[in-house]
Amino acid sequence: MKNSIEKIRRSKKMSMEKLGAAIGTDASTINKIEKGRLEPSGSRLQQIAAALSVSIDELIVAPDVSTDSVPRVAQARTTSDVPQIPVMGSAAGSLLEGHFQITDGPVDYIDTPKTLENARGIYALYVDGLSMEPMFRHGEKIVVSEFRPPRVGDAVVVQERRAESGPLLASIGILETRNGEKVILRKLNPVGTITIPGKYVIAIHKVIEYSELLGS
Incomplete structure (x- = not known):
C-alpha cells in the first residue's frame, strides 16, 4: 500500500x-x-x-502511474465507470445530544472500493463530533453495511426514530449491549456510554473496517 x-x-x-x-x-x-x-x-x-x-x-494515497505503464484496459476506467456509494448525511460523534438526521437522499457520493463493488446495502456517512476520536475523526467519511451482522465490540451506526412521523436519526459508537430493551454504545473521547431505548431503534449497521476497505 x-x-x-x-x-x-x-x-x-x-x-x-x-x-x-x-x-x-x-x-x-x-x-x-x-x-x-x-x-x-x-x-x-x-x-x-x-x-x-x-x-x-x-x-493513504493512490499510486502514481504513467500512461505508458498502464494497460489500455486500465486506462479506460474513468471516474464515471467507478460504482458510487451514496453519502446519506452525518452520524453523531458527540456524547451528549448525539443524534443527527439521515437525509432522504444522498448529500454526496464517493467511489466504491474494489473490495465492495459487488456488495449490497452499502452507504457512507460523515462523522460529526469528536467523541469517537481517535478511531473516527470529525468530518471523516465512514462506510457502513446494512447487511453485515454487527457484534459486540464492533463500531456501528444505530438508526432510530423517536416519533412515528419524526426524522431518521443516527449515532455512531462501539456496540456494548444489545437486547430488546436497549442498545448501549461506547464513546472514546471522553470515555462514556449512551443508551438508546430499544423501542426507538430501527436498525444497527456495522461500520466496515479500513483494513477490509483496503482488501487486507
Whole structure:
C-alpha cells in the first residue's frame, strides 16, 4: 500500500522512533510501513493517524502511474465507470445530544472500493463530533453495511426514530449491549456510554473496517 506517512511525519518533525513509541512499536516497523514493505492493519492505521493528528484518508494515497505503464484496459476506467456509494448525511460523534438526521437522499457520493463493488446495502456517512476520536475523526467519511451482522465490540451506526412521523436519526459508537430493551454504545473521547431505548431503534449497521476497505 502506497502511503504518505513518511511525508506527514517529516512535516511534523517527528522521528520514526517517536512515532513508533506513540503507537507501541519501534522505528524499524515504522520504516517498513512507510516504505510499503509491511501492510498495516486497520487498527494500526488508526493509531498512526491519531499520533500524527490527521485522518486515515490523508495517510493513504493512490499510486502514481504513467500512461505508458498502464494497460489500455486500465486506462479506460474513468471516474464515471467507478460504482458510487451514496453519502446519506452525518452520524453523531458527540456524547451528549448525539443524534443527527439521515437525509432522504444522498448529500454526496464517493467511489466504491474494489473490495465492495459487488456488495449490497452499502452507504457512507460523515462523522460529526469528536467523541469517537481517535478511531473516527470529525468530518471523516465512514462506510457502513446494512447487511453485515454487527457484534459486540464492533463500531456501528444505530438508526432510530423517536416519533412515528419524526426524522431518521443516527449515532455512531462501539456496540456494548444489545437486547430488546436497549442498545448501549461506547464513546472514546471522553470515555462514556449512551443508551438508546430499544423501542426507538430501527436498525444497527456495522461500520466496515479500513483494513477490509483496503482488501487486507
